[in-house]
Amino acid sequence: MQRSITIPFGRFTFSLSCRDKRTETFLKNHYTISFFTVIPDLTITIDHLPSDETSSITSGTSYRYTILRNQFNFGPGLIKGSWIPEEKTYRLSVAETLFRPEEIWLFDRFLCRIFYTVSLEERVEGEEELIIHGTGVLKDGKGYVFFGPPESGKSTVAQLSHRFQVLHDDMILLTLTKDGVFLEGVPFNPKVVARRNGRGELSKIFSLHKGEQVRIEKGSPEEFIRKVLPEIFLPQSLLSEDRKGAFQYIMNFAAKLGGRIPYYRLFFKQDESFWRLIV
Amino acid sequence: MEDIKDLYAKRNEGDIVWKRVGKEIIIIITREKDEKILRLNSTAGFIWESCDGKRTVEDVVKSLCLKYEVEKTKAMNETVKLLNQMKKTELITLSSTPL
Numbered sequence: 001m002q003r004s005i006t007i008p009f010g011r012f013t014f015s016l017s018c019r020d021k022r023t024e025t026f027l028k029n030h031y032t033i034s035f036f037t038v039i040p041d042l043t044i045t046i047d048h049l050p051s052d053e054t055s056s057i058t059s060g061t062s063y064r065y066t067i068l069r070n071q072f073n074f075g076p077g078l079i080k081g082s083w084i085p086e087e088k089t090y091r092l093s094v095a096e097t098l099f100r101p102e103e104i105w106l107f108d109r110f111l112c113r114i115f116y117t118v119s120l121e122e123r124v125e126g127e128e129e130l131i132i133h134g135t136g137v138l139k140d141g142k143g144y145v146f147f148g149p150p151e152s153g154k155s156t157v158a159q160l161s162h163r164f165q166v167l168h169d170d171m172i173l174l175t176l177t178k179d180g181v182f183l184e185g186v187p188f189n190p191k192v193v194a195r196r197n198g199r200g201e202l203s204k205i206f207s208l209h210k211g212e213q214v215r216i217e218k219g220s221p222e223e224f225i226r227k228v229l230p231e232i233f234l235p236q237s238l239l240s241e242d243r244k245g246a247f248q249y250i251m252n253f254a255a256k257l258g259g260r261i262p263y264y265r266l267f268f269k270q271d272e273s274f275w276r277l278i279v
Numbered sequence: 280m281e282d283i284k285d286l287y288a289k290r291n292e293g294d295i296v297w298k299r300v301g302k303e304i305i306i307i308i309t310r311e312k313d314e315k316i317l318r319l320n321s322t323a324g325f326i327w328e329s330c331d332g333k334r335t336v337e338d339v340v341k342s343l344c345l346k347y348e349v350e351k352t353k354a355m356n357e358t359v360k361l362l363n364q365m366k367k368t369e370l371i372t373l374s375s376t377p378l
Contacts (some may be wrong), residue, residue, distance in 0.1 A: 080314060134322050167364055211351045221300060221301060222300045222301045222302070222303045222305075225298075225302075225305055226305060226316065229305070229307065229316050230316060242294075243294075243309045243311065244294060244295075244296060244309050246309075247296040247307045248308045250295050251297075251298050251305070251307060252298070254302055258300070261356065
């Protein structure tokens with residue numbers, strides 16, 4: 001028996017379908033479930049990989065990837081599968097170990113690749129989408145993104161923003177349109193905060209720095225681009241190995257973003273006082 | 280220091296994405312095992328943009344001196360140093376004929 005859950009991911013809806021109850025329960029807890037019954041844009045069927053075909057997770061695992069026509073091997077040896085275009089279906093065999101709280105991040109990244117694949121295939125004219133490592137917060141109808149390298153304080157800022165609508169504390173989907181730049185959370189469980197759905201217009205972007213005194217300094221678009229590039233999740237289609245094209249896309253996106261959204265350096269302490277400076 | 284002033288310098292476009300942002304040039308090396316983001320200041324950026332494979336290093340230095348009003352020997356030394364670094368990281372190719 002197939003068990004399915006439907007998750008919204010940006011402008012798309014994915015149906016995740018598996019055979020066993022344990023995986024279904026895990027997926028239901030980890031992913032944002034659509035409130036409405038909708039026809040999914042694509043279906044992802046999940047079977048478990050035989051354990052003798054499974055490789056172990058090491059650093060850099062999420063970047064290793066092979067593709068041959070519609071067959072891909074992510075990990076490799078952790079997610080194998082194929083894309084069946086006529087059925088709009090990804091048929092996956094996944095190492096069972098990934099469906100655990102400490103390892104699910106790898107499957108999340110794989111879903112981001114699927115999101116990029118469909119986003120790039122079905123582009124809306126004048127719109128561009130990117131996933132960035134960062135914390136996204138909506139406050140008084142305005143959207144803010146806080147980004148920085150690991151340990152810079154993204155999760156801390158999310159925790160210190162509990163009075164507002166924290167969209168996600170690790171990955172934020174940005175959509176650049178002619179009417180504005182919009183932010184929303186990805187449909188995965190955040191690291192430390194409760195999951196909150198929502199979408200809003202991006203007002204300001206901050207790079208995070210720990211400091212003795214709370215302060216905000218205006219940064220240049222050049223500095224913004226330099227700092228944000230390593231924090232962008234590379235928009236590479238599962239069906240392509242065009243890394244250069246993906247990097248060109250993020251470079252152009254970051255340049256447009258830096259030209260449209262004010263960028264600041266935020267020096268913060270372990271309290272909420274930085275929010276007084278953000279107006 | 281290797282004498283490269285008569286060689287032609289050309290940017291390698293294969294694994295490289297670059298963009299001028301304000302006064303800086305930002306370069307991404309997209310090679311899977313050697314991914315890097317580099318930033319060139321105004322003068323280094325000028326040299327980078329001049330590496331079109333049609334001009335020799337000496338031509339590039341002449342243009343640099345005109346634009347930034349720097350002394351030629353100093354400009355040549357700094358340019359040669361930069362281009363050798365760029366060659367080492369496979370950002371450019373140096374050739375005795377136009378590219």
